[in-house]
Amino acid sequence: MLNLLLVLCATVLNGVFGANILFATVLPSPSHHIWHEAIVEGLLKNGHNITLIGHEKPVIKSTNYTVLQLEIEDLLNDEAKAEFISSLQQPFLSVQFEMWEFTVELAKHDLDSPILTRLMEYPTDSFDILIYDMVVPHLLPLSDHFGMIPIVGTSPYGSNPMLAESFGHHFYTYFPNSALPYADDMSFLQRVENYMYYIITLGVKCYYSKTMNEVIQEKFGKDTSSIASYENRVGLLLSNYDPILDFPEPVPPQIIPVGGVNARPAKKLPQDIKEILDNSKDGVIFFSLGTNMDLSFWSMDTIKTFLTAFSKLKQTILWKYIGDDLIGVPKNIIIRKWYPQNDILAHKNVKIFITHNGALSTHEAMYHGVPTVGIPFFMDQINNAKKMETKGLGRSVDFHTLTAEILYKTIDEVLQNPMYKQNMKRLSRQFRDRPETALERAVFWIEYALRHKDVSNLSTKGRYMSVYQRENLDVLVFLGLSMFIVIYVLFSISTWFADKAIFRRDKKVKQH
Structure with missing residues (x-):
């Protein structure tokens, strides 16, 4: 009876002190929503009430969880989505413009939504x-609308120059851009390219900031602050970064590494999938390209490349494929439109994970110790694949030059070489060996911001410095000019003494 009373008291107190949280995840990406709902789940367990505005349907069901779903079908249907993903294969500069063009259109679309009006x-x-979610900034003024409430930013995309710049994290000199296939030991020319990517990213952001500010002010009023002002007000950034898997980087105190909040112990598998995994004597290969990419967007010849390669393997292939039914599928391939990825990766019979190397998939593979064969397409997938290869956790292939033979040999190498499995298991043990989970850390810091409101004391001064100050350009110019002046003065003095000496010598010669 006493135990029951304590539980009831704890529940009541939790409800009393639970905060009302507004969660905005307006990037139309299912993977971002999955990552954020992991944090939502942690907050709900602590008794908070959450209202989320975004484009995805909720998975979590709770009386304390309300989702205001913004319409998106007219802006990003399947055809438009395939076209957008295809456009991301263009050169880096074109991709940056393409992404910001989409961001501006998304902002206009969301700001006209009756769902947003209802929230306001x-x-x-x-x-x-x-x-x-700091990737798209157009709803940041909601913090002012609801009484200057504190802001905690999130980045499922992990560390990237666009966000890092806003939080005083200037790591581009030695840390590779997420769109580059480089490790953190870059050569001189690679560092030059990395720096140029950094400049392009910030340059395009500055170019579109004026347009985005105008779009936002049209909705929230002419007195609305600029995007840069709102970014400076964000107290903390929960970043999907973890030094165990990612290349180590020193982050400022206001950036909280919470990489892998989505990776967790497995839930009970559906019985039919469990039987497949349990009864596969040669093991299982799980194949999924995430929530935004699917082979159904590509030609039948490309799909046949995978079917041919998989037919040579003795393992069972679980393939997530959202397109129409395929003809001539080998017996060892089981195709479904959806699989419980995290729970499947936890099964002992899964030998390899064939993945696009998205951040969520990569962290789940690491958590469960499953080596990977990566097929990266764009953005951070490229660098994630490089991390896996650099650390000996898997191999990757180039989708654009991929053949059935290359795919088969790459899979076979990862299957046959025990190094990949051993390295991944070692990394998995390291990732789990910590005083708190990534989710617990994320929830703690959100509640920290709730308790203290103003956490600006955690921000480094470099966050608010201009570029020339942060890069010490003014100091370098000062030192350069000072050195020039000193050298000039010394040269002038030495020239004066030299001329004086020559004059005296000539005078003595004439006297003789």
């Missing part, structure tokens, strides 16, 4: 804090 009709004291 809530009482202005409805929320205690705003948790915001």
